[in-house]
Amino acid sequence: MTISSSVPPAPSLLAHDARKDLLRLLETELIGSSDLVPLTDERYLETHGIYEGRSDQQPLIIDWFGDWFADRIAASQPSKDGFRILSVGCGSGILDVQIATRLQAQTHDLDCDVHYVGVDPNRIECETFEQNFADAALDKTRVEVVNTTFEDLETGRGFDVIxxxxSLYYMPDPKSALEKARKLLAPGGRLIVFQAPCEALNDLTVCFWDKQYERQTLFAEDFVEILEAWHWDYKRARVDAQLEVSPLAEADSSIGLALKDFIVQIDSTRLSAPVQELVDRYLRLVSVDSVEERGKTHISHPVDVFVIGG
Ligand SMILES: C[S@@+](CC[C@H](N)C(=O)[O-])C[C@H]1O[C@@H](n2cnc3c(N)ncnc32)[C@H](O)[C@@H]1O
Structure with missing residues (x-):
């Protein structure tokens, strides 16, 4: 199944070769580089908000959850004890508030409360999560956020959805995170993972991630291999989204800089001049003119969704 926004034409095969050439040059330029300065927690929060605000991916993810809850709750009514959901790597909650709103709407007539738990090691994101939920004032949803890594989270079993x-890319041992999550599910519970494929945008990101974290980043393709090897039952669908990146072409644009920082997930101003130039050339190459809005450019921003469990 594919869920799509209005999709601009795909870049040509020639462009594909050109971007692989640029990536090779970038890899060479990055060898021995000591300029990879990670984003501070504050800058991560800021750039993530700007990045998501220019993509239609989050609205499509929220719609996906809304449809999934509707089907799921129609098929098996939650118990009167309530519906428990855990968001791993919840971040600021900009997404979770909307997911919780859809879930509360679905469970409202069933006299069933929702217990929504978030976990994230970024303190500033957790504080924003609390504030976002307080502002939303969801009357049938009990909310809790735990400021730690998922690996260190101590919690009882019994989640209907995790x-x-x-968020899985950030975990040093994603396999044990998945095993832990599965053990925390209630009987009949489901694990839902939104994981990007390694395509045009992430081909660039991964050059920096793999160096910063000193490990191979897990993308949707790698995730499938794990699920297949473990013989876990799963369903996979593609959410085809677009990231609007016109500010990348504007000189001295703070929005353009925020987009670039979040894409490479480091302080891009601290990169050497040749690396900055290669990043800019790459981003221009994978940007496509909008078919609907003159002067706007987009980069393909897909994500795959996996539903795991019985
Ligand atoms: C790209 S953000 C996604 C936030 C949110 N799920 C969303 O889609 O808006 C990834 C989040 O994973 C969090 N994270 C990183 N390492 C983690 C870990 N070991 N356990 C839990 N969360 C982690 C980061 O702090 C960050 O907030």
Missing amino acids: HFVH
Whole structure:
């Protein structure tokens, strides 16, 4: 199944070769580089908000959850004890508030409360999560956020849903995180993982991630291999989204800089001049003119969703 926004034409095969050439040059330029300065927690929060705000991916993910809850709750009514959901790597909660709103709407008539738990090691994101939920004032949803890594989270079993939305990449041992998550599910519970494929945008990101974290980043393709090897039952669908990147072409644009920082997940101003130039050339190459809005450019921003369990 594929869920799509209005999709601009795909870049040509020639462009594919050109971007692989640029990536090779970038890899060479990055050898021995000591300029990879990670984003501070504050800058991560800021750039993530700007990045998501220019993509239609989050609205599509929220719609996906809304449809999934509707089907799931129609098929098996939650118990009167309530519906328990854990968001792993919840971040600021901009996504979770919307997911919780859809879930509360689905369970409202069943007299069933929702217990929504978030976990994230970034303190500033957790504080923003609390504030975002307080502002939303969801009357049938009990909310809790735990400021730690998922690996260190101590919690009882019994979640009806545990989701990882773009968070599994950050875990040093994603396999044990998945095993832990599966053990925390209630009988009949589901694990939901939104994991990007390694395509045009992430081909660039991964050059920096693999160096910063000193390990291979897990993308959707690698995730499939794990699920197949473990013989876990799963369903996979593609959410085809677009990231609007016009500010990348504007000189001295703070929005353009925020987009670039979040894409490479480091302070891009601290990169050497040749690396900055290669990053800029690469981003221009994978940007496509909008078919609907003159002067706007987009980069393909897909994500795959996996539903795991019985
Ligand atoms: C790209 S953000 C996604 C946030 C949110 N799920 C969303 O889609 O808006 C990834 C989040 O994973 C968190 N994270 C990183 N390492 C983690 C870990 N070991 N356990 C739990 N969360 C982690 C980061 O702090 C960050 O907030």
